[in-house]
Amino acid sequence: MAALPDQTRADMSADIQRTPDCPGGVTKAELRAAINAADDWADANAAAYNAALPAAARTALTARQKARVLEFVIRKRWEAA
Amino acid sequence: MTTSRASLTPFSAELPTSNAPQLIVVNGRPCLGFDATTQETAYWSLMAPQGVDPSPLTISIAYMMASATTGGIALGVSVEAITDGDATDLDATTSFDTINTGTVASVPGTAGYIDVLTITLTNNDSLAAADYLRISVARVVADAADTATGDLYLLTADLRDDV
Numbered sequence: 676m677a678a679l680p681d682q683t684r685a686d687m688s689a690d691i692q693r694t695p696d697c698p699g700g701v702t703k704a705e706l707r708a709a710i711n712a713a714d715d716w717a718d719a720n721a722a723a724y725n726a727a728l729p730a731a732a733r734t735a736l737t738a739r740q741k742a743r744v745l746e747f748v749i750r751k752r753w754e755a756a
Numbered sequence: 757m758t759t760s761r762a763s764l765t766p767f768s769a770e771l772p773t774s775n776a777p778q779l780i781v782v783n784g785r786p787c788l789g790f791d792a793t794t795q796e797t798a799y800w801s802l803m804a805p806q807g808v809d810p811s812p813l814t815i816s817i818a819y820m821m822a823s824a825t826t827g828g829i830a831l832g833v834s835v836e837a838i839t840d841g842d843a844t845d846l847d848a849t850t851s852f853d854t855i856n857t858g859t860v861a862s863v864p865g866t867a868g869y870i871d872v873l874t875i876t877l878t879n880n881d882s883l884a885a886a887d888y889l890r891i892s893v894a895r896v897v898a899d900a901a902d903t904a905t906g907d908l909y910l911l912t913a914d915l916r917d918d919v
Contacts (some may be wrong), residue, residue: 689794692907695823697822697824697905699823699905699906700825702904702905703901703904709813
């Protein structure tokens with residue numbers, strides 16, 4: 676999957692700022708830069724994530740399903756943090 | 757001498773049908789929550805108090821931030837003053853004067869701490885006592901100074917003059 680469109684990144688930044696736990700230690704521009712960096716990182720490391728999956732899942736799952744697995748892992752790690 | 761002329765509270769605000777700040781209660785304190793990315797506006801209507809003199813007219817706005825501990829904010833305040841007999845079709849038009857913008861370079865370093873921004877209402881629509889007065893307050897999210905993330909909670913505001 677390619678990096679997210681600029682408008683999508685902007686929408687994400689707006690959405691995050693509407694949550695009760697909106698990051699408060701950065702400015703709006705810095706928050707947007709963090710979103711850009713996170714998406715760029717995800718884009719650059721997609722192949723590495725795919726390679727890290729066991730062969731069974733790597734070959735059986737679709738890209739969307741693999742992304743969903745990663746989403747669940749990140750969410751649980753975030754909730755535990 | 758500075759004189760308080762009107763107190764504007766969250767529960768007395770008039771909220772438009774679109775892009776209104778959220779009326780919420782935080783720790784028992786009524787607040788208007790102004791979004792950081794969508795410009796939202798609240799209005800107050802009143803009769804201009806007797807003795808008011810708009811030279812100068814100021815508004816002091818007490819606020820706190822929901823989560824931000826860095827960055828700045830920008831608030832825009834507009835005045836609409838309509839005198840008895842004015843040819844203004846109230847049910848079809850508005851006649852707000854040019855916006856008065858005030859900024860804060862750095863919000864309090866702890867979310868929930870109070871800060872007060874005072875804006876001189878240079879553009880006051882030639883306000884006079886007994887005018888039908890409307891005041892609008894908006895968070896100017898497009899202003900370069902509005903860099904703080906998350907909601908701005910307006911706690912109360914005080915309209916003042918110096919006569």
